[in-house]
Amino acid sequence: MKITNNISLTGYNGVLTETVFGTEPMEIVVPENSEFTAHILHISGPITLRVILNGEYAKCDIKIAYLSNKNNHNNIKVEVIHQYKNTASSQVIKGILTDTSKMVFDGIIRIPFDSQKCDGHQNHRAILLSDTASVQATPELEIYADDVKCSHGSAVGALDENHLFYLLSRGIPMDEAKKILLKSYVMEILPETWEQYVDEWMDENV
Template identity: 45%
Template sequence: MAGLIQNTALIGDDIPRLSGLREKGREAFRLPTAKTEAWRYTRLHALKADDFVVAPSKFLAELAGGEENGECACCRGQDCADDRSECSCGCGSREHENGCRCQGHHHRRESLPFAAYELHFDNGKFVPVYPVLPPGAEVMTLMEAVITGEERHLLNKYAELAKYPFAALNTACLEEGLFVRIGRNVCLDRPLAIINHAVDTGVNLMANIRNLIVVEEGAKAELVEYFAYEGNPKARYFNNIVNEIYLGAKAEFNHYKFQNESYKAVHIALNLVRQKKGSVYGGFCLQKGADLGRNETRVQLTEEEAKAEVNAVYLMNGWATLDTTTDIEHLAAETYSSQLIKGVVGGEAKGVFQGKIHIAPGARKTEGRQLHKALLLIDTAEVDAKPELEIFADDVKCSHGAASGDLDKEQLFYLCSRGIGEEEARQLLIDGYLAEVLARADNAAVREWLSANIRETK
């Protein structure tokens, strides 16, 4: 575990901006201990059980002139000198005399059941195939954004590395990730999708992905983040994700996430959202996979009439630990937040919810609501919930609630007394229980996809 920060050669260490950030990350990184309050309920055993290695950079492999693993450097979305015609798979690359050899990555990928601007990562490495975005919207690698200065020093600006140990780790290993910019008043006609594939390689890979997303004034966009694995359901790997999201005045951004990692994976994600006047953030996270999973969302409502919803569903079995942590900071008057989190916990699994609403001095006429509920399907399942309110202003409306329990026996009997078998009845009740949260996912196609994945017990 001590080896999480390794002497892996990262590209761009000669760029002061990058090397400076990495140094900051290295300095700030301290693994949480049993005494670290923010990690008290979420133990890191799953992370400590093995060492994780960072996959060698594709760029470095490329620079070294290697066609590693039989993959071809020409299939990186760039035109190749000896091209013939466009590859029939639509990957955007050119075929060679002996045919396209890109089948190594994107041919076998499951695609989403709705139209999206798809971006893919394989084991934490970006597959450089870009969708054609409408004018005013752009996507590039984070590396490119740093080198060209497009990131305008927004990267890591509000990350508070001392407070977020895994963001520090992510910063120390800064290399992979995307920069997305949705320009002023641009409205994306379909969601962006960042699809993270894990393919078992036999070694425990660690991936640090950093995405910087800027939605400018009056722009509207949706993002779907999807974490999936292929092959071995017991593959061990560690995805450490940080998303920095900036919403300009009156911007609207829906952020859907489906975490469906392998049973033995570790998934730790931090979403840092900063909002200006009248902007709207809609977060919806479904966590279903991983041995240890944490989705943490910090929202800073910095100007009036900014509004955020953070909704989540977690489903678990076995021995998993899934953590949903939120921290909503109302830093200006007349800001609004609403959180609805529901979990279904079976086996000997453990759900963790830590939800904080902070209302800063002067944030008058602010409204913050939070509700966490968990269904414990069996006695051995466990949920730890820690709601916190910090209110330093008058004239605010604030509420929080937490409840946990088994399925309602009267409801179960009612369904069975109509001829519905017990298993089916339980599933109907679980679906019904989650329907309230799912209804908060605005995009109907995405909602249907998430619903279908909730019903499917994989």
């Protein structure tokens, strides 16, 4: 998909309001001085998203929350190509996994030789609610330019025991405390109106 202006895509469970975000790989070409923003709540199916920052001062801001349950095995691949200098990208990916679900996450940032003064950041975090759920995260930075700012990070773990205890110590029962913490963790990167989808998932799976 080629875009001509600033565009914001929001999608729940693979369906974006601006366009259909199916299981087919999707390519977004962002022209100069434009910004691509995406909020994605992923529950099932693969996502392959390729963003090409195709002009100076092109930007992208990608936020993906994934909720995996049962025996679902999914993969999310996000590739950002800084085709021009002075481009910037940010990816924040947050997941919650339960049961025997598995997520394979590949996050790629490519910055060719001539693309100086680029900013590329990627952060992936996942919370495992069961011992049998798993995440395989592979961040990949392919950077040929020498004057860029880049970072990536990935952390996988359980809910923070001290956070949980703080809620318990105020009389909030364990199940409710978990839901409050997990919901705030994903809602931090999603539009407020999607709260209902997250609630539904929490009620069934937490």
